[in-house]
Amino acid sequence: MMPGMNFAIRFLTEYHYDADVVDNLNALRVKPAGNASQRCDEFSVRLNPEVRLHRHADYFGTEVVEFEISRPHRQLSIDVRARVATRRPAEPSRAPWEALREPAYCEAGGEFLLQTDDAGGHPILREMLETTRAAATPLATLMLISELIPDGFEYRRGATYVDSTIEHLLEVGAGVCQDYVHLGLCLLRHHGIAARYVSGYLFATRSGDAHESVEVDTHAWIEALLPVLGGGEPVWVGADPTNRGLAGESHVKIGHGRHYPDVPPIKGVFRGAATAELAARVTMTRLEGVDPASIARS
Secondary structure (H helix, E strand, C coil): CCCEEEEEEEEEEEEEEEEEEEEEEEEECCCCCCECCEEEEEEEEEEECCCCCEEEECCCCCEEEEEEECCCEEEEEEEEEEEEEEECCCCCCCCCHHHHHCHHHHHHHHHHHCCCCCCCCCHHHHHHHHHHCCCCCHHHHHHHHHHHHHHHCEECCCCCCCCCCHHHHHHHCEECHHHHHHHHHHHHHHCCCCEEEEEEEECCCCCCCCCEEEEECEEEEEEEEECCCCCCCCEEEEEECCCCEECCCCEEEEEEECCHHHCCCEEEEEECCCCEEEEEEEEEEECCCCCHHHHHHC
């Protein structure tokens, strides 16, 4: 039986405005997803000021929570809480490159095969493509990319910004998880491997404490669509270039898209001549063990 983990997650976001604002419209993508290796047991959103919440699934299947505060206000608190059970994903397939040419693979890959390369013929990108082209299988390419990116680029906050391009990352030589993922998606798609951007959380601690709380940031990683030996249905496999390996039971997925703009955790607008001060904090608490088989049964 593959090992599993159980988490309590709190994502607290607070805005303070220096003047009254109105018609504050927000869309949240903060609910942990449900899939073969993850189950969301509890989820709640509390707002101050309180207003009605509206929920729907977006084009990619991520749950979106929307709300609007029409009356004047100078502060907004968004308190998101969830309990999530995870288990380690199954070992990925080492199917050969030829399997990418099957019609079933192209159909399953869909828009995730479409290139989002904005770096043109940048020499660093050309060199990385040449290096990764030598990998024996699509899985080997995914693993190589997950090592090559952190080897070549420093992880440094402030080196890039939320709208940074791949070309900007290549030029400055540093970035954060979002930038690493965008570059990884570009490389994979150049090789004909469908790939998507994943938004979520990563429980990262050096302690083995079975009940521990840590403050984390929202995180990003890759999911690549890998063919299966014997011609079965292709499988999405997570890989984390920031941490040099496959995504596992410490990763909690929120949603996915073609790139970051498809899955921002919080996106909003308001009316008013005010500036906003933002404070956000994510706390993950590892709880007592969970039966991984219960995830598959849910």
